[in-house]
Structure formats: C-alpha cells, structure tokens
Amino acid sequence: MSPPLIYEPWFERAEYEARLSRVQTELKIRGLDGFLAFQPETVTWLTGFFTRGYGSFQLAIIPAEGLPTLVCRDVEEFYLEATCVFPKRAMWRDSDEPIAVAAKAIQASLGNVATIGVELAAWPITVARYEQLKELLAAYKFTDTSRLVSAMRLIKSAPEIALQKLAGKAAEAGMQAAIDSAGIGISEREIAAEVCSAMIRAGSDLPGPGVMSSGVRALHLHGGYSDRILKAGDIVQIETTPNVRHYHARFMRPIHLGEASDEDLKVVESLIAIQNLAMEEVGPGVPAAVPDTVYREGVLSKGLRETYTNKTFYSVGLLLQPSGGESLEAAPGCGWNFETGMTFHTYVLAKGFGMSETIAVTETGYERLTNFKRQLFTV
Numbered sequence: 001m002s003p004p005l006i007y008e009p010w011f012e013r014a015e016y017e018a019r020l021s022r023v024q025t026e027l028k029i030r031g032l033d034g035f036l037a038f039q040p041e042t043v044t045w046l047t048g049f050f051t052r053g054y055g056s057f058q059l060a061i062i063p064a065e066g067l068p069t070l071v072c073r074d075v076e077e078f079y080l081e082a083t084c085v086f087p088k089r090a091m092w093r094d095s096d097e098p099i100a101v102a103a104k105a106i107q108a109s110l111g112n113v114a115t116i117g118v119e120l121a122a123w124p125i126t127v128a129r130y131e132q133l134k135e136l137l138a139a140y141k142f143t144d145t146s147r148l149v150s151a152m153r154l155i156k157s158a159p160e161i162a163l164q165k166l167a168g169k170a171a172e173a174g175m176q177a178a179i180d181s182a183g184i185g186i187s188e189r190e191i192a193a194e195v196c197s198a199m200i201r202a203g204s205d206l207p208g209p210g211v212m213s214s215g216v217r218a219l220h221l222h223g224g225y226s227d228r229i230l231k232a233g234d235i236v237q238i239e240t241t242p243n244v245r246h247y248h249a250r251f252m253r254p255i256h257l258g259e260a261s262d263e264d265l266k267v268v269e270s271l272i273a274i275q276n277l278a279m280e281e282v283g284p285g286v287p288a289a290v291p292d293t294v295y296r297e298g299v300l301s302k303g304l305r306e307t308y309t310n311k312t313f314y315s316v317g318l319l320l321q322p323s324g325g326e327s328l329e330a331a332p333g334c335g336w337n338f339e340t341g342m343t344f345h346t347y348v349l350a351k352g353f354g355m356s357e358t359i360a361v362t363e364t365g366y367e368r369l370t371n372f373k374r375q376l377f378t379v
Contacts, residue, residue, distance in 0.1 A: 117145030
C-alpha cells in the first residue's frame with residue numbers, strides 16, 4: 001500500500017488527536033498552561049503540518065485545553081491547509097516581525113498571564129528570539145520542556161513503523177544500485193547519483209547516499225561522496241539513508257573492488273557474528289548497556305580495534321535536516337532500557353568495514369526493518 005502524498009496528512013486524524021491528548025495530559029500533570037513547540041519534527045508530529053520551508057520561523061502553540069494554533073509564514077499557507085489537521089493559525093508576512101506575531105497568537109491562545117513550557121533545545125528558537133519573546137510576554141513564566149515531546153516520539157506507532165519499513169525497502173534499492181555501479185575507474189559521485197536515483201524511484205523523499213567513502217576515508221566515519229576515482233583493492237563503505245514521509249531507515253554494507261583477502265572476509269564475518277549476538281539481546285525491558293557491551297567486548301576481544309568509543313545504537317524515526325538521529329543513544333554508561341515500538345540504527349565498525357541495520361523493538365525481541373544480504377560484496 002502506498003503512503004499518503006507528502007502534501008497530505010501522513011496519518012489519520014485520530015492519531016494526531018491521540019498525540020495531542022498525551023501532550024495535554026502531561027501539561028496538566030506539570031501544572032503548565034501551554035507548550036511552545038519549535039522543533040520542526042515536533043510541529044509535524046503533533047499537527048501534521050509539513051512544508052519544505054520549515055527553516056522559516058514557525059511554531060505550534062499547544063494549550064493544556066483546546067486546539068493548537070500554528071504560527072508560520074504566509075507563503076506556506078497552501079501546505080498548512082493541506083497537511084495540518086487543526087484549523088487555528090496565525091500567519092506572518094515578510095514585512096512583519098515574526099516573534100511579535102507569535103507573541104500575539106500565544107496571548108490569544110493562553111491569555112495574558114500563563115506558565116508555559118518551551119522547547120528550548122530546538123534549533124529555530126535562538127537565544128535572541130527567546131529573549132525577545134520573554135520581553136513581549138513579560139507576565140509569563142517560562143520553563144524548559146524540550147524533552148516533553150521528543151521522549152514521546154521515541155515510541156513509534158504501527159503506522160510510523162510502516163513508513164520506516166518502506167524506507168528500508170528504498171535503502172535496499174539504493175544499496176543494490178551502489179553494488180551494481182561500483183567498479184574500477186568509476187567515481188564516488190557517479191555511484192552516489194545511481195544510489196539517489198534508485199532510492200527516489202523506490203519511494204524515498206529527499207534521499208542522500210549517506211556515508212559513501214573509499215580508499216583511506218573508508219577507515220573513518222561520515223565520509224561523503226567526492227570525485228575520487230575507485231581503484232583496484234579499494235574498500236567502499238556505503239550507508240544508504242532514505243526516508244519515506246521523512247521517517248528514516250538506513251544500513252551499511254562494505255564493497256571491495258577486486259578479490260577480497262581471507263583476512264578481510266574473516267573481519268566482516270566476525271562483525272556480522274558480533275552484531276547478531278548484540279541484536280539477539282534486544283527486547284523490551286533489556287538495558288541498552290547489555291547489547292552495547294556485546295558489541296564492544298566482541299570487537300575488542302577479537303583484536304579488531306584497540307579502542308571502541310563510538311555509540312552502538314541510536315534512535316531514528318521522523319527526522320528533518322539538520323537532525324541526523326533522535327536523542328536516545330547506547331554508549332558506555334547509558335542507563336535506559338529498550339521499549340516496544342522504539343526503532344534504532346545499530347552498527348559495528350572495524351578496519352574500514354561497517355555493518356548496520358535499522359531495527360524495531362517488538363514485544364518478543366526485535367524486527368529488522370532493513371533486510372539486505374549481509375556480507376562483504378566484491379565487484
């Protein structure tokens with residue numbers, strides 16, 4: 001089944017109403033009159049409103065009782081009408097001062113005196129904007145509630161995971177395109193073009209090839225494609241990072257140009273075995289430190305790395321640039337437990353090779369949302 005068009009609500013109205021109810025219940029528990037949502041993902045998750053122009057100033061005013069009010073630039077009105085499931089809004093024009101328009105809308109929604117939560121960790125609410133807002137709302141009391149919605153978003157509904165499964169299919173199409181196009185004399189840029197094309201055709205919105213690096217850069221995280229020409233013996237590290245309605249799934253596979261050595265094959269086989277053991281530990285109530293330790297001890301005990309300092313799991317879901325992941329990660333000292341409905345990118349890296357999957361935590365363990373063959377590919 002195809003997902004809704006990107007300029008339609010991505011979920012049924014009842015899902016948005018349920019999310020709003022959860023937030024409003026928490027506001028009442030905390031004794032807050034309202035909540036100002038500035039993070040674009042929060043605005044979209046709560047109201048449905050999505051526009052590619054989310055970099056312009058916008059926010060959702062969430063009262064403890066009643067319907068939200070959307071504040072956004074007037075040129076986004078078409079997408080506001082098309083995607084937002086709630087009717088109240090306040091529009092600003094380029095000749096306006098957006099914060100002043102927002103302050104009036106906040107007072108219209110919450111009154112002249114109120115105690116409100118603010119999503120201060122959101123990148124659109126700069127220090128200057130926050131100070132201006134406090135000056136305009138001098139009778140208000142402000143408290144940081146940045147974790148209010150981001151914590152709720154860690155648990156995905158079945159419709160959200162369904163979009164991530166579609167993203168997983170697009171990721172698989174992109175990886176196959178990378179394998180099919182890689183070869184001696186081919187540039188990283190040419191491979192990236194094939195990967196992006198395949199993922200778009202497979203349903204992805206705004207895909208990037210993700211991690212794509214070769215040669216010495218394959219030994220390091222977060223390499224982007226360049227004009228480097230592939231040579232015999234190169235390792236090409238690929239992570240495809242598509243999204244469907246901006247719900248993400250991603251995975252890594254290594255490619256070797258020419259016949260791989262027995263040592264390289266053994267390294268990749270070891271990484272797969274370590275990852276299998278780590279993922280088998282995942283399930284509701286399991287401390288994240290358990291599979292995290294499996295990864296670290298497995299890599300270090302086999303002498304694949306001298307140290308292992310990077311995270312091993314991080315939450316993925318609804319992500320809008322510049323966000324690359326959600327706020328929950330597994331690393332030494334982490335103190336949280338897995339819960340049903342959480343979704344993660346989990347990865348292991350050593351000697352220029354990376355293996356990763358996107359998984360969802362189920363009632364009985366975990367489910368892979370990316371299902372591509374796991375091996376060292378040679379071309």
